[in-house]
Amino acid sequence: MNKPKLRSQFTPGTTRWAVRRAQWLAMGLSEEDFDKPKIAIVNSSSKLSVCYQHLDGVSQVVQDAVRAAGGVPLEIRTVAPSDFVTSAGKQGRYLMPTRDLLVNDVEVQVEGAELDGMVLLASCDKTTPAQLMAAGRLNVPSLIVTCGFQLGSQCGDHHVDIEEVYKSVGAYKARMITLETLTDMTCHAIKGPGVCAGLATANSMHCMAEALGMALTGNAPIRAGSDELNGYAARAGEAIMALVEQDLRPRQIMTAAAFRNAVRTAVAIGASVNVMRHLIAAAIESECDVDIIREFELAADIVPQITQVRPNGPDRIEDFAAAGGCAGAMTQLASVLDTSVLTVTGKTLADNLAGRPAPDERVIAPLAQPMRAEPGLVVIRGNVAPDGAVVKLSAVPASVRRFIGPAIVFENENDAINAIEQGKIARGSVVVLRMLGPKGGPGTVFAASFMAALVGAGLGEYVAVVTDGELSGLNSGITIGQVMPEAAEGGPLAAIEAGDTIVIDLNRKTIDLELPQAQLEERIARLPALPPTHEKGWLAMYRQLVQPLSKGAVLGERG
Structure with missing residues (x-):
């Protein structure tokens, strides 16, 4: 059988053949290069954040490996959102919208040029989900290199x-x-490049890329700037050429079974609350028929917590990496995973795990003897969150499984933080942070700073937080996040009034407002229409396009 013609090979004599040939010859490509696979090296390098400062070096390793394997590497650059730098403007409203900006950034460059494959260099929180989304949308041979954590x-x-x-x-x-x-403390907190230490959103999503089969086995988590990372980068350059040769595409890898595996892994390791919205978005972009929220609900009854990586416990992310990382966790979870799924190695998950060393059970416990009998993540529902909300149960104090208190309502995170400073948030309260979701922001407000301030003030065990804003995987405490529908969609969160009693029962997985249903519905019916935003530019466009959190906050209606 003849090898399929590469889509990057244009018919001689056509306009696009002639102008591209002139462009690429001027860049130094040889005559032979035109018949080779053209591989996009998707690099979000940026000098704004330590998360990205090492990516140019990783990119060069990948490029050299692609070239050595017979391909033509073509580096492209994308937006590079950093949760601790890009969040400075507009209370972090740019963060979630930048995820989807990156997806479209990749589409324009890879589809516009009709390249043959992609290696995507993942770093801070929004890059990995965006790259998974782009891989699913474009469905060209692709793999992700997770580029590591800082110390x-x-x-x-x-x-x-x-x-x-x-x-x-x-x-x-x-x-x-x-x-x-x-x-x-700021002078000592970060030594070297990479994403936040701990099982926050970046490392959680790095693990999700591997759990989905879209990163090489053993790649997550990994120390940034290490020889080990460079080794994975070199192997990725070889692997993408094999994926192009085999025509193995993301939608053959990111199947319903693969998403189910990723959800169960997330629940078992106590991943960031944000993985749910990102997995939903990746599934939608991949046109994969899987109900991610339901999979989280089912996983909570099947999978206990098998690690205790900060902020879930005493172990550091480097301990988790040394103990076997995501691959070690999946080895322990093998009996509840579908190990027949394909991965970017061209082999099944079972084949990949078979060659791995046994995990260190002091850090990654077996299913039969978990660190905690509870799941690390749970979805809860009730009249406050009829479409669900997410709780990182592993980061909630073990003594708190039922919490009842009066509501204190804020629609601005700075006001809530000032209330802590002024001693206006009493123990036993339920702080409601609302109108901070994708539409309400517009662009999800980074409500994580309030939660961190609450914990730092010694109130994390005594005050609950309920929000439609964005949380950090570093957050701990009694935090109910991603409340769906968000307040700006007319969700019940918008109808809560100061002094209302809210009941949170984590054992029953419920969150309810103590109010007769008829009265709640009357309040909801009286809610004013969402006022026009005063924002301009990208945030205004985002509000017009963004879909509900239950649909992953992707842009535009999907079938």
């Missing part, structure tokens, strides 16, 4: 990383530590 260091007599800095802002506002102490 913390010693600060005085204790280890400090970005999670400690994040929480300590609240401690400073509560006058529990001095500005000098906080400043000293």
